[in-house]
Amino acid sequence: MESHAEPEATKPRPDYPPKSPPPPKKPPSPPPPQTRIDPASFPLPQRGSRTGRPVMKNRQGAAWNLEAQPWAGAKAFKEVSGRLTKWGVRVPEHLESLLRHMVGLVVADGGRHVSVHLAEQNHQVLILALSHQPTDIPAGEDVLPQLLKMGAVSCSTELTAEGRQVWAVLDLMA
Structure with missing residues (x-):
């Protein structure tokens, strides 16, 4: 009888192709704990539910x-004057010169756009002008005295990673 057995050299080795071990199974991670934040415990960073943008509590604001x-x-x-009127707030007489000066300072930084932010609370209004153009050139030493002469109760300017910020607080009771 004829044997159809293959010669040893042509048979595949038992360890060929090498088998890699299966990756270890990762246990499922438990769900994160459900923590409920009491809104009375703010100030915490708040986010609007639909937009994800920061929201202010207990004050009116616009940008x-x-x-x-x-x-x-x-x-x-x-x-700004239109928004203040819409809120039922008297527009201060020195608002125009103050705003033109503040916006002029941030426009001078040479960016493509600037932003103006407004918030009102307790008969005061906060105005912030932001250049969105990083700069390392400080504002002149006469900037803050000029803003104070234009009716600001408090004011400041600073250089940030987002650009120059110039802000002023106006008292609406005066």
Whole structure:
């Protein structure tokens, strides 16, 4: 009888192809604990439920993005005074000169756009102008005295990673 057995050299080795061990199974991670934050425990960073943007509590606020152009100060005054009127707040007489000066400072940084932010609380209004153009050139030493002469109760300017910030607080009771 004929044997059809293959010669030893042509048979595959039992360890070929090498088998790699299966990866270890990762145990499922437990769900994160459900923590409920009491809203009375704020101030914590709050986020709007739909937009994810920061929200303010117990105060009115608004913000505008403007092109960094020479007319941005006039546009900022139109927007801010319109919003204050909508809120039923008397527009201070020195608001226009103050806003034009603040926006002019951040426009001078040479960015593409600037933003103006407004918040009102306890008969005071906070105005912030932001250049969105990083710079290391400090504002002149006469900037803060000028803002105070224009009716600001408190004011400051600082350089941040997002650009120059100039802010002023106006008292609405005066």
